[in-house]
Amino acid sequence: MSDPFVHTSSAAAPSVLALDVGGTKLAAGVVRADGTVQSFRTIETAVHEGPDAAVSRLLDLGEKAMAEAGHPEVVAVGIGCGGPLDPATGVILGPPGLPGWDEVPLGRLVTERLGLPAYVENDASAAALAEHRWGGWxxxxxxxxxxxxxxxxxxxxxxxxxxxxxxxxxxxxxxxxxxxxxxxxxxxxxxxxxxxxxxxxxxxxxxxxxxxxxxxxxxxxxxxxxxxxxxxxxxxxxxxxxxxxxxxxxxxxxxxxxxxxxxxxxxxxxxxxxxxxxxxxxxxxxxxxxxxxxxxxxxxxxxRHGDRSGVLGAAAIAFHRISTDNTQEGDA
Ligand SMILES: [Zn+2]
CATH class of the missing domain: 3.30.420.40 (ATPase, nucleotide binding domain)
Structure with a gap:
């Protein structure tokens, strides 16, 4: 059965890769600026394996999501994760739901592997922004x-x-x-x-x-x-x-x-x-x-976002931070 939430149109508008790190599962998707989800994948987090293994599988999942979306022009990566974390540096600071994730420089690790700017935010804050942007309210x-x-x-x-x-x-x-x-x-x-x-x-x-x-x-x-x-x-x-x-x-x-x-x-x-x-x-x-x-x-x-809430949140953060970074550069 086809998934009504996933569209694989190859329109040229820029997209972002959205990564969602949960205590139970990892999710990745490619999302366009209008909130269209072009691809969506999840796997188990397996927290007992520790952050190195999970981050590696998260990045693999992200690459698969980009391939599944037909390798569109991806301009940034948004990442939602349980707090505490530092959105300015992209460092995860030991969330209760992710044992062992102490001082994990998630933003930097993603940028090193994918060669794209990466923005990290608390997953619930990110989902709030997605509700405002794309929830239709x-x-x-x-x-x-x-x-x-x-x-x-x-x-x-x-x-x-x-x-x-x-x-x-x-x-x-x-x-x-x-x-x-x-x-x-x-x-x-x-x-x-x-x-x-x-x-x-x-x-x-x-x-x-x-x-x-x-x-x-x-x-x-x-x-x-x-x-x-x-x-x-x-x-x-x-x-x-x-x-x-x-x-x-x-x-x-x-x-x-x-x-x-x-x-x-x-x-x-x-x-x-x-x-x-x-x-x-x-x-x-x-x-x-x-x-x-x-x-x-x-x-x-x-x-109304269902199980795509985390990925849409991460995408909303990426689009938001791209636009505010550009504005700040314009102001300087
Ligand atoms: Zn408490």
Missing amino acids: GVRSLVYLTVSTGFGGGVVINGELFQGAAGQGGELGHVVVDWQGRPCGCGAQGCAEAYVSGTSIARRAQEALGQRTSSLTSVTELTARDVAEHARAGDELAVAVWDETTAMLGRMVAVIINVCEPDLVVLGGGVTRAGDQLLVPVREAALRQAMPPAAKACDVVLS
Whole structure:
């Protein structure tokens, strides 16, 4: 079956190579300035093999993606990766989801191999920019939240990606939703990520299984998707874990709406495959608990980018940085 998202037209407009480094999978694609994805490939990250092996396979994947797109004119490489990282130098600074990736000069490694300028950005911030640029929403300001293996976000205000003084701004996964709550991988307590990530959804269900009977007992290697499915089928334990997740996410979104007053909050990432089962309660809780004027000006929706969200984010960053670099050179 042909893939409706992949177009292999050989139009001469410049393209970028987009690379997405996740804790579970690596993705590569060639993307045109209008957001058309010309090729798209993924493989397992295999984090246990360490950064050298993963970067080498990422670059192989990128070369295959360029070949698959018919070797179009590629002007730059955009790279999305979990933070912390330094967007100015392209160095990865030990993200919790990528053990061993300490001080990895990813931008430089990509430029050395491919001979192209490479731009690195936090993956969730990158995806936020892609939602603004190509999401079809027609809004000035939006907040993107990814509910995936981890949980993170990015903020676009008046068309500009918010980066902060150290380039880590908009780190929404570690907003505290319960100051005495569950321990988080970052060392703090009660962060949103400790409740809302796919990893946490599965872990909280697993913990609860010791105390109660549930249809989840028969599932080996429990995932967030299992929790969603069993909650849909009415299993009490799964329903309790799912409801706690959507309540926490709803409260978190209400806080974001009050702080940023965005036109839109976009939810993406693998866990959002649950669709209305996630969106409806989160949207209701968020808009009910946010300040009324801010809530009235905002809506909460699901991303339309699906599993291409990471690649589109990396591409949006490349196009953005090419244009700002050119502007700065023009100003000098
Ligand atoms: Zn945290």
